Amino acid sequence: MRIIVCVKQVPDTNEVKIDPETGTMIRAGVPSILNPDDKNALEQALLLKDEAGAHVTVLTMGPPQAAETLKECLAMGADDAVLLSDRAFAGSDTWATSNALAAAVRKLGGFDLILTGRQAIDGDTAQVGPQLAERLDIAQITYAQSLEIDADTVRCQRLLEDGYEIVETKTPALITAIKELNRPRYMSIRGIYDAFGENANIKVWGVADLGIDASQVGLKASPTSVNRSFSPPPKPKGKKMLDGTVDEMAGALAAELKRLHVI
Amino acid sequence: MTGDSRTYKDVWVFAEQRGGRLMRVTFELLGKGGELAKSRGSRLCAVLLGKDIGGLSQELFAYGADAVYLADNTLLAQYTTDAYTSVISDLILAYKPEIVLYGATHIGRDLAARVAARIDTGLTADCTGLEIDTDTGLLMQTRPAFGGNLMATIVCRNHRPQMSTVRPGVMDKPARNDRKTGAVIMAEVCLTPDKLRTRVVETVKSDTPPVGLGEAKVIVSGGRGLDGSQGFELLNRLAGKLGGVVGASRAAVDSGWIGKGHQVGQTGTTVRPLVYMACGISGAIQHIVGMQCAGTIIAINKDPEAPIFKVADYGIVGDLYQVIPALIDSCDSAETLLKTRK
Numbered sequence: 346m347r348i349i350v351c352v353k354q355v356p357d358t359n360e361v362k363i364d365p366e367t368g369t370m371i372r373a374g375v376p377s378i379l380n381p382d383d384k385n386a387l388e389q390a391l392l393l394k395d396e397a398g399a400h401v402t403v404l405t406m407g408p409p410q411a412a413e414t415l416k417e418c419l420a421m422g423a424d425d426a427v428l429l430s431d432r433a434f435a436g437s438d439t440w441a442t443s444n445a446l447a448a449a450v451r452k453l454g455g456f457d458l459i460l461t462g463r464q465a466i467d468g469d470t471a472q473v474g475p476q477l478a479e480r481l482d483i484a485q486i487t488y489a490q491s492l493e494i495d496a497d498t499v500r501c502q503r504l505l506e507d508g509y510e511i512v513e514t515k516t517p518a519l520i521t522a523i524k525e526l527n528r529p530r531y532m533s534i535r536g537i538y539d540a541f542g543e544n545a546n547i548k549v550w551g552v553a554d555l556g557i558d559a560s561q562v563g564l565k566a567s568p569t570s571v572n573r574s575f576s577p578p579p580k581p582k583g584k585k586m587l588d589g590t591v592d593e594m595a596g597a598l599a600a601e602l603k604r605l606h607v608i
Numbered sequence: 609m610t611g612d613s614r615t616y617k618d619v620w621v622f623a624e625q626r627g628g629r630l631m632r633v634t635f636e637l638l639g640k641g642g643e644l645a646k647s648r649g650s651r652l653c654a655v656l657l658g659k660d661i662g663g664l665s666q667e668l669f670a671y672g673a674d675a676v677y678l679a680d681n682t683l684l685a686q687y688t689t690d691a692y693t694s695v696i697s698d699l700i701l702a703y704k705p706e707i708v709l710y711g712a713t714h715i716g717r718d719l720a721a722r723v724a725a726r727i728d729t730g731l732t733a734d735c736t737g738l739e740i741d742t743d744t745g746l747l748m749q750t751r752p753a754f755g756g757n758l759m760a761t762i763v764c765r766n767h768r769p770q771m772s773t774v775r776p777g778v779m780d781k782p783a784r785n786d787r788k789t790g791a792v793i794m795a796e797v798c799l800t801p802d803k804l805r806t807r808v809v810e811t812v813k814s815d816t817p818p819v820g821l822g823e824a825k826v827i828v829s830g831g832r833g834l835d836g837s838q839g840f841e842l843l844n845r846l847a848g849k850l851g852g853v854v855g856a857s858r859a860a861v862d863s864g865w866i867g868k869g870h871q872v873g874q875t876g877t878t879v880r881p882l883v884y885m886a887c888g889i890s891g892a893i894q895h896i897v898g899m900q901c902a903g904t905i906i907a908i909n910k911d912p913e914a915p916i917f918k919v920a921d922y923g924i925v926g927d928l929y930q931v932i933p934a935l936i937d938s939c940d941s942a943e944t945l946l947k948t949r950k
Contacts, residue, residue: 358755361893370757439733443725467754469874470733472721475689479725484805485689487718500809505714507626508813514806568730568767572748574760577897586923591930592938598906599938601922605904607826607850607883608939 346399346494348390349450350423351461351477352383354407354414358466369576379414382462386522388529389492390460391422397494400424402453406434406445415547419540420532427453431551436564439472445562446473447480448555458499459519463488471521478519486512490525609701609727609768616706616768619645622696622719623654623668623676624711626687630664632781632822633711635671637774639782640738641709642672644747647740648706651675655708657695659685662792669790672782677703679795686808687715691799693722699795700727705769707747709738712773720773730764735772736878736897737761738779747772756874756897777822777878778901819853819869821877826852826885829872829899830860833888833909833928837865842932843887849939855879855899857889873898887928891916908932 356375364371390401403418405411406429415426429445464471478485491502497516502509504523552559560566587594602608621637623630645652654673656664665676679695710716712734724731737750747770749762764770828847830839847854856870872879874894884902889895891914900919907920908928917923924931
């Protein structure tokens with residue numbers, strides 16, 4: 346079986362701090378990590394590899410330093426990795442990103458499964474998975490919290506807001522993973538040694554390598570663009586800190602709840 | 609699609625239904641969609657797909673739709689990516705709406721992304737603000753990014769339609785007017801079973817009833833400061849007193865103290881109750897973006913520097929295990945007082 350796992354290197358948004366003076370985000374010093382949902386996607390590929398044997402290729406698009414994330418994936422157990430890196434890709438929205446990824450998948454040759462995370466924590470769009478599936482004209486199952494394969498049949502539990510549905514499809518298919526899918530493994534010592542050594546199995550491809558027109562990728566090709574970005578506006582209401590003994594504060598709060606007709 | 613954007617008009621709303629019931633977000637979209645249609649001097653239309661669901665059209669009119677595009681077919685009885693993408697893409701290509709809105713649900717996000725790729729247009733995910741720019745007539749689509757640390761306004765200049773998924777619970781549900789009517793336009797459905805590559809084998813509802821965060825008037829939420837699942841028993845008692853439901857921060861859910869259905873915030877539910885009580889919640893931005901629209905925010909936290917106090921209307925610095933029992937007592941005596949007055 347051939348599995349391609351699409352991943353993204355993202356800033357750890359849990360570590361983002363807000364400047365208390367200006368109320369703006371401090372970008373500097375925020376660590377880059379392998380996007381959490383993508384880690385679950387990779388783990389699932391590695392589980393399938395452990396069970397029945399599979400060749401697992403990790404694919405990402407990003408700046409040269411995204412290779413660090415690919416090394417982490419290799420150290421977890423992926424067989425090889427491809428980094429799409431070219432200035433021409435810069436500013437791609439999800440439509441343009443899916444074009445580049447689809448071209449790379451085609452260049453990689455055949456596959457049975459594409460696994461990726463539901464969404465990346467920096468953009469939170471959850472769009473690239475379905476759009477890649479559309480470009481490749483294959484079935485998609487998003488929000489997968491379980492995955493089983495029997496010959497060419499893929500069966501997933503797809504999480505819904507009020508439960509889940511069991512969905513079946515045939516390979517080739519694209520599945521997006523959520524954190525309920527599994528518990529990602531750690532990198533192995535041997536894996537780290539190989540992946541972070543000089544002969545790490547990472548190919549770097551640019552637009553020319555993909556054989557696509559530069560008009561299909563990047564900022565200019567993207568239907569959507571950021572008009573402006575700003576810090577979330579502070580809440581315009583005044584705050585009142587209650588003081589006194591515990592009973593006095595509780596009493597004042599109860600009076601307020603009564604005024605609001607809650608009690 | 610690119611081309612002359614002037615040939616595109618009307619605002620469409622994907623009227624998501626499950627099991628013959630319209631999702632609440634559909635009404636919220638109709639409310640916002642109606643405002644956008646008014647600014648553009650165009651119509652508000654709903655797109656309704658399913659099997660034997662034509663009766664829902666009247667409900668869509670009552671919440672503001674001027675017309676309903678109705679696709680009624682056995683192969684649409686359950687949501688599948690392929691069937692819904694095909695029908696909606698064909699409708700968009702045939703009727704050329706200027707704007708299409710979808711609820712950012714697990715179905716809406718699965719569908720809208722696929723439609724956008726098929727018809728080659730832009731899509732902005734999980735919007736919390738939508739308005740028409742008065743100069744350009746463009747749809748200004750505002751959404752949180754970087755886990756809510758940053759807001760971005762996105763535009764789709766040269767491709768049509770302009771499409772957004774909209775976060776449930778953010779837009780107001782409009783008033784219902786049962787006397788309003790509209791046109792039903794039957795959509796042609798060209799589907800065959802072999803075009804549907806996925807099959808829904810079974811739908812399983814979760815055992816626990818939905819928490820109802822989206823509808824609640826009062827939410828009592830707990831976070832890391834509860835120090836364990838026992839804290840939620842206390843919050844349950846208070847919520848019971850206030851006629852509310854219990855919410856939680858991601859930290860509390862991730863610690864396994866309470867189910868994911870209770871989670872409020874960027875990765876949970878966005879809520880706008882009349883009263884929101886944050887107990888032992890420090891106020892990470894991921895949480896704040898999900899509850900800052902509440903009418904009155906009350907925060908109880910040991911740490912006077914906790915960011916939650918910045919958005920609170922009333923703050924109490926103290927041990928919630930002392931404050932909340934005292935508050936329950938005060939509520940009891942307030943109730944007694946009210947009863948004796950009556």
